[in-house]
Every structure is written in C-alpha cells, then in structure tokens.
Amino acid sequence: MTPRKPSKEPFSDWRSGSTVKGILEAIRRETRGLDRPLRIMEVCGTHTMTLYRSGLKPLLREAGVVMISGPGCPVCITPDYYHEAIIDLVTSNNNILIATFGDLTRVPTARGSLQTTVPSAGSEIRIVYSPEEALELAQKNPGKEVIFFGAGFETTIPAIAFTVKRAASENLKNFSLLAALWLIPPALKAILQSGQVAIDGFIYPGHVSVIIGQQAYRFVAEEFRTPGAIAGFEPADVLLGILSVVRQIKQGRPEVANEYRRVVQVEGNPVALALMAEMLEPYHADWRGLGHIKNSGLRLKPCWQALDAVRKFDLALQPGKSLQSSCRCGEVLKGLLEPVDCPLFGRVCNPDHPLGPCMVSYEGACLIEYKYSSGAKKK
C-alpha cells in the first residue's frame, strides 16, 4: 500500500510575511492622524495566542492599536466552586469516574486541584479530548458513575449537548454531566454595561461565531455603538478583523463585520443551535471576575435531570466557600490588568506552579504572556 499523500493546508498564505505586512500597513494608513491609540478587545483566548505567537502585539501597538485580552477562556472564567464540588464528590464517594478536559484538572483552588486530589477507593479522574470519550468510558465501566465535567463556550456546547442526548437515547444510567457552559454575547454586554474598561471595538471569536452566527452580536453595534468583526485564527485573519474594526471606528459606522467568511455563515450552524435549544436552558450564571451575568450560562432542561450531575449528586454549586486568593485573574479577564502587572506573575506564579486558572489554560492570558513574551519581562 502506498502511503497517502498528506493534504496540503490550503491556508498557508494566511501566515505569510508579505500578507501580514500588507494588512499592517493598511491599518497604519487608517490610524494615521488619530490623536490616541485605539483599544480593541480580542474576546477569545485563541486570538490572544495568535497575537503573541506571531509577534503581532508590539507591531500593532506601533501601528496605533492596543489589543486588550478579554474573557474568552472557559477554564479561566469557571468559578472555583465547580472544581471544589467535583473534588468533594470524588474524594467522598467510591467508584466515581470524573472525565474532563486536561486544563480543568490543573486549576488550583483552596481545596487543591483535580490533579493533586486523592480520589476515594475505586474512584478516578480521567482526561478526555471529547465529551463522547466520556460517554464511552461510561459504557466500558458499568460499575462506576461517570461524570463528565465540561467547560466551554458556544463552540463546545453543541458537542456536549449531542453527547447527553446520545446517553439518554442509549438509556445509559451511569453517565451524567456537570456543565460549566457559558455564553459570549451576555458577557460582552456585561463588559460594555460596566463601563470599567474603555473599548473602541471587539474582535469576535471565530469558532463561537461558527455556531451562533453574525446576528448574535448586533446589540453591540446598535445599542452600544461599538464596532466589531468576527475573525479567524491565522495571523492574517486577526489582522483583517482589526482592519475592519479600525475602519468602522474611523467612519463612525459600527457594525458586525464577518472577516471569517470562509468558515462562518451569517446564520451560524442551525443544527447545533436547534440541539442546544432542545437540550439546554439559559440561567443567570457566575463568571470568575465578571460576576453574576443575566442569562449567561446554559444548563440541562429539567426533563434531562437524570443526566444532570448537579441534581443527581445534589452538588452544592454556590459561591462563598472558596478562600480569597491573591490571584488577579478576575481583573485580567475583564481587560483591567495586564498579566505582567500582576505582582505574582512569573516568579511566584508560573506554568509549573500556577496560582490561578489564567496561568493554567492554554487560552489563559497569563500563560500565553509567560510562554511568548521575552524572558526579560518575566519577574
């Protein structure tokens, strides 16, 4: 058998130096003559990663654009008490299997992390890549209660909803979900309403937008007169988004632009949206840093309660129990603080010894800053 030729990635041009330079110059042309730098929030942690990894942050600053990291890291915004409830469950019950995404196991809380915790007899914690893997663990371990602890935004929520529906249709009795599911538009509204951080425009998360489409952000342009653009994740994608936002600011015509049209449809993904509506209902959720936000979380509808770990195990998901830590992740998530300005950044808090989720998650601003900024800046 001859080895199959690997498919060539058709988007290498989105990383090419000449393309990046061309768009940067276009941005510079627009910002020329402005009396102050423009402040644009990249909502999504994966965008933060692109900006650092490709060295665009300082280049944009030179071109008159300051990028501010936003709350787009689901691991970071999930409150401590979710982790503490899961740690309680797995340390005080036998034969529990917690299946979760890798980042979530490392988040430090007053009760340690899932990684450092010692489970009760027959209980264990497993890292999975997809919710369906958790379901397969439940099929293979009929003697255990398998709980999938999943955190995610709209990008991940349909996969989780699909898996729960499948578990219901297979009548799987030993599977349940602890859902930490967050919605981006209500968080943007909360940031805009708080007025704490000056923002001239937004770069909207490309893969959240794949699901929710373009209209979901309309209130930002209409109610708050704030420009924005959906962008993809290659360097040129992010820059095209920024160029669009800068042009909207200059022309005083805020809109919801889509600069990721090769992937994002205006109406989003209708199959995914229908599934979410069938399985889940909104509720007023707590975000780390941002606090209580109206209709910003999704949970299973009461008719699926047999699969809801909160109901099944009577989990106490309540704030207040957690110790106050000196981690300033909450301010980082709101765009109020740069990671390097946290007094703990670098020496005390680092990837080997993270003190907060922003230093744990691959999308966390502190970890990204630590990994990609020059060693000189590390304290």
Added chain:
Amino acid sequence: MCLAVPGKVVSLESNGTGKVDYLGTTVLANFSLLPGVKVGDWVIVHAGFAISRLDQKEARRTLKLFKELEKLGPAD
C-alpha cells in the same frame, strides 16, 4: 479550548462519523452537527465534532484581497 484546525474529510461511515486528515494525521470525527459533508471537503473539527465546512470560494476571495493590500505598499 475553542482551538480547532481545518482538516480534510477522507472517509464517511453510515453512523455519522468519519475520518479527517490533518496534514498527514488521521482522526475520527463526528459529523452529526454538519449534515451533507462529502469526502474531500475541508472542515473545522472541535472536541471531536465537525462544526463547519470551509468555503473555498470565500477563501479565494480573501486571498485576492491580500494581494490588493500588498500592492498598496507602505503607509508612509
């Protein structure tokens, strides 16, 4: 977490799953959220599920825009 890279669909099974090739590495994906996918399509896969198909026509349009911006040269 919202990281998702484009891959090419190489096979489809009757149960709604199939294989996607990422530059030589093949992984299993669930296509239930993206009906109508064909072998040869480029898709975005996240947490084991294909969530979007790449529109090559739009991609080419963006490439053309890149070329135009490059031609404009430096700002000053």
